[in-house]
Amino acid sequence: MNTTMTLGGHFTYFITIFLMIAGLFIVIARGNLIKKLIGLGIFQTSVYLLYIAPGKLVGGTAPILSDAFSVYSSPLPHVLILTAIVVGVATLALGLALVVRIREAYDSIEEDEILNMDAVPSRQEQA
Amino acid sequence: MSLAQHLPALQVVIPLLAAPMTVLLRQRTLAFAVALLASWAAFAIAIALWLQVDASGTISYAIGSWPAPWGIEYRVDRLSSFMLVLVSGIAALVLPYCRRSIEDEVPQRQHYLFYTMFVLCLTGLLGISITGDAFNIFVFLEVSSLSTYVLIALGRDRRALVASYQYLIMGTIGATFIVIGIGLLYLMTGTLNLVDMGQRLAAVQGTRPVLAALAFLTVGISLKLALFPLHQWLPNAYTYAPSAVSAFLAATATKVAVYVLLRFYFSVFGQSQVFDQLPMQQAMLLLALAGMFAASATAIFQSDLKRLFAYSSVGQIGYIILGLSFDSTTGLTATILHLFNHGITKGAIFMLLGLVALVMGGTSLSRIQGLGKRMPLTSLGMVICGLSLIGVPGTAGFISKWYLLLAALEQGQWWLVFLILLSSLLAVAYVWRFVEAAYFREPREDLDAKATVPWSMALPAALLVAATVYFGLSTAFTVGSASQAATFLMGVR
Amino acid sequence: MRHDLILRVIAKLLIPFILLFALYVQFHGDFGPGGGFQAGVILAAAVIFYALIYGLADARKVVPEPLVESMMAIGVLIYAGVGVAGLLLGGNYLDYFVLDHDPVHGQHRGIFWVEVGVATTVSGVMLKIFYMFAARGNADDE
Numbered sequence: 001m002n003t004t005m006t007l008g009g010h011f012t013y014f015i016t017i018f019l020m021i022a023g024l025f026i027v028i029a030r031g032n033l034i035k036k037l038i039g040l041g042i043f044q045t046s047v048y049l050l051y052i053a054p055g056k057l058v059g060g061t062a063p064i065l066s067d068a069f070s071v072y073s074s075p076l077p078h079v080l081i082l083t084a085i086v087v088g089v090a091t092l093a094l095g096l097a098l099v100v101r102i103r104e105a106y107d108s109i110e111e112d113e114i115l116n117m118d119a120v121p122s123r124q125e126q127a
Numbered sequence: 128m129s130l131a132q133h134l135p136a137l138q139v140v141i142p143l144l145a146a147p148m149t150v151l152l153r154q155r156t157l158a159f160a161v162a163l164l165a166s167w168a169a170f171a172i173a174i175a176l177w178l179q180v181d182a183s184g185t186i187s188y189a190i191g192s193w194p195a196p197w198g199i200e201y202r203v204d205r206l207s208s209f210m211l212v213l214v215s216g217i218a219a220l221v222l223p224y225c226r227r228s229i230e231d232e233v234p235q236r237q238h239y240l241f242y243t244m245f246v247l248c249l250t251g252l253l254g255i256s257i258t259g260d261a262f263n264i265f266v267f268l269e270v271s272s273l274s275t276y277v278l279i280a281l282g283r284d285r286r287a288l289v290a291s292y293q294y295l296i297m298g299t300i301g302a303t304f305i306v307i308g309i310g311l312l313y314l315m316t317g318t319l320n321l322v323d324m325g326q327r328l329a330a331v332q333g334t335r336p337v338l339a340a341l342a343f344l345t346v347g348i349s350l351k352l353a354l355f356p357l358h359q360w361l362p363n364a365y366t367y368a369p370s371a372v373s374a375f376l377a378a379t380a381t382k383v384a385v386y387v388l389l390r391f392y393f394s395v396f397g398q399s400q401v402f403d404q405l406p407m408q409q410a411m412l413l414l415a416l417a418g419m420f421a422a423s424a425t426a427i428f429q430s431d432l433k434r435l436f437a438y439s440s441v442g443q444i445g446y447i448i449l450g451l452s453f454d455s456t457t458g459l460t461a462t463i464l465h466l467f468n469h470g471i472t473k474g475a476i477f478m479l480l481g482l483v484a485l486v487m488g489g490t491s492l493s494r495i496q497g498l499g500k501r502m503p504l505t506s507l508g509m510v511i512c513g514l515s516l517i518g519v520p521g522t523a524g525f526i527s528k529w530y531l532l533l534a535a536l537e538q539g540q541w542w543l544v545f546l547i548l549l550s551s552l553l554a555v556a557y558v559w560r561f562v563e564a565a566y567f568r569e570p571r572e573d574l575d576a577k578a579t580v581p582w583s584m585a586l587p588a589a590l591l592v593a594a595t596v597y598f599g600l601s602t603a604f605t606v607g608s609a610s611q612a613a614t615f616l617m618g619v620r
Numbered sequence: 621m622r623h624d625l626i627l628r629v630i631a632k633l634l635i636p637f638i639l640l641f642a643l644y645v646q647f648h649g650d651f652g653p654g655g656g657f658q659a660g661v662i663l664a665a666a667v668i669f670y671a672l673i674y675g676l677a678d679a680r681k682v683v684p685e686p687l688v689e690s691m692m693a694i695g696v697l698i699y700a701g702v703g704v705a706g707l708l709l710g711g712n713y714l715d716y717f718v719l720d721h722d723p724v725h726g727q728h729r730g731i732f733w734v735e736v737g738v739a740t741t742v743s744g745v746m747l748k749i750f751y752m753f754a755a756r757g758n759a760d761d762e
Contacts, residue, residue: 082655
């Protein structure tokens with residue numbers, strides 16, 4: 001009984017951890033540059049959930065002042081996460097721009113191929 | 128409206144306003160002028176703030192007139208004012224240097240954007256140093272990081288793009304770990320104001336979310352800090368970035384990350400939580416020593432000077448964290464001192480390397496053979512800064528090493544004294560590689576000097592080299608600020 | 621897309637409503653989900669929709685590149701300008717209380733202008749990103 005109550009009450013935290021680890025795994029385990037960025041996005045999404053889910057109070061309504069309600073959900077996590085989402089978008093855009101430039105310079109977006117291409121010239125570059 | 132009371136806000140606002148102005152004034156000379164004025168103004172404000180804090184103690188400024196802890200508070204105390212002077216000073220010196228340096232390395236039509244990114248990076252770094260709100264630290268951290276990724280990607284070599292991408296992935300993971308740590312702290316204390324958080328944490332000390340927050344923050348900040356073994360992004364980023372960018376980043380980016388670590392450890396968690404609950408002392412000691420030895424040893428075997436000194440940076444960051452692991456006022460003084468001393472030394476080195484790249488066309492050891500004959504003053508500057516990295520008396524590096532040794536002796540750790548001296552020998556080895564190539568080899572006939580050394584680049588570099596010697600002889604400012612900051616931090620909890 | 625009649629007609633019908641919805645989201649941020657970021661993205665989405673149907677060259681005629689780059693900078697200047705206005709009128713930086721004859725109206729005014737700045741920058745950034753990515757691979761562009 002106690003375990004199921006904990007599981008039910010902490011449902012959002014389980015999802016948060018799952019997304020966090022999934023995102024980190026994709027970043028580390030996948031060699032395609034765009035897949036890494038997608039993994040990064042999933043990882044950041046878990047953080048949004050970590051902030052917003054506890055902001056909803058039991059019985060709380062939307063945080064707009066009204067005489068009919070007395071318990072409001074906290075608006076602060078939403079403000080923080082708006083900022084974090086914009087930061088995530090900017091990071092994604094910058095990452096994709098870099099991938100486009102890398103594709104034009106190396107003709108590949110696989111990490112191991114790029115590292116191979118880089119390893120060879122570095123021996124000749126000391127001239 | 129008295130300007131003086133709004134200095135904390137203006138410190139960040141003036142570079143912030145300069146950024147869109149450089150975008151609108153597309154012409155590169157105008158953009159350069161705006162950026163230069165903004166960074167010099169920021170430096171003047173930082174000095175004014177330092178004098179104010181020295182005279183009357185901590186300054187608190189409420190953004191939007193919302194009083195703390197409801198609103199965002201800008202808090203200038205002894206540590207922040209020291210960081211502000213360092214960051215704005217380096218920017219004020221690097222920006223005149225940029226003008227001629229990027230003519231070679233960045234396409235002309237992108238120059239105005241270079242200045243925009245530079246000024247945005249400066250805004251971010253200054254904002255991190257001055258804010259007293261945890262989430263604000265994250266926002267400014269990302270502002271500075273994103274502009275850093277762009278600045279690095281502007282390098283000539285196509286490997287700059289890969290270096291920037293790698294830094295982007297690792298830096299974003301670090302920043303996201305930091306925000307997870309901040310989130311857990313917010314959930315446990317209900318506030319984002321650093322001072323308020325510190326006071327409220329006393330009630331929930333030792334609970335699992337707080338320890339998890341400490342862990343997440345440490346790992347996240349260590350990624351930004353390039354603490355061994357999370358330093359993988361640093362060598363590539365410093366090597367392939369434009370020279371002016373390497374100079375600016377080497378002197379400021381990792382130092383500001385150390386500042387964030389100190390701020391969270393001492394002003395929020397408090398010394399007792401950090402060092403007693405988890406084995407932070409041993410962990411930091413081990414990682415610092417590993418960084419000092421592994422990175423310095425790797426530096427010895429590099430064949431490109433920028434890469435060599437990038438690995439040297441990782442080693443020097445090991446010294447900074449070593450001071451932190453002592454958990455004593457002297458150790459903390461050594462940490463804060465080395466932030467400043469290493470900043471000016473590395474800034475000078477990368478500026479001189481930029482001069483070398485301009486004149487000789489590259490910075491590989493084979494290219495700089497006989498540099499002592501071709502560019503005597505530059506080589507002399509490099510030797511002086513190399514001595515500072517080793518820690519020879521008379522240079523700034525000696526002062527921080529001295530305090531490190533003092534801290535180790537205070538705790539009776541003779542083996543640590545031995546190890547610190549041993550790692551200085553490694554520094555001798557990699558500085559010797561430069562000295563040997565520059566002074567004991569003949570210049571190559573097939574390579575000629577491509578350009579003469581321009582004043583606008585030589586003067587800032589010379590000023591920083593002079594500062595390295597000056598702060599090795601006259602320590603009133605550096606040691607005074609550092610020890611006061613250390614006493615303040617240790618005394619908070 | 622140029623020759624597909626249905627898509628062109630639907631686009632012409634929908635785009636004004638999308639723009640109107642962007643303005644609605646912008647000004648109702650006080651009372652419901654909305655505000656500068658969301659409005660800016662919807663605004664940019666409308667122009668991107670137009671570009672997808674009618675072609676990048678036509679979109680560039682409607683919203684030229686210098687305008688987009690200026691929008692990014694001007695939005696930041698508006699936001700920082702509101703802060704400086706608070707400074708000049710006697711309060712701290714980004715003080716909304718002093719912006720009007722009484723604090724509540726001051727807050728309204730401050731938030732309004734700050735969100736305008738945000739929407740301008742965000743729509744400028746989204747459009748600039750789209751223009752840069754879509755133009756890549758056509759030899760004449762940066």
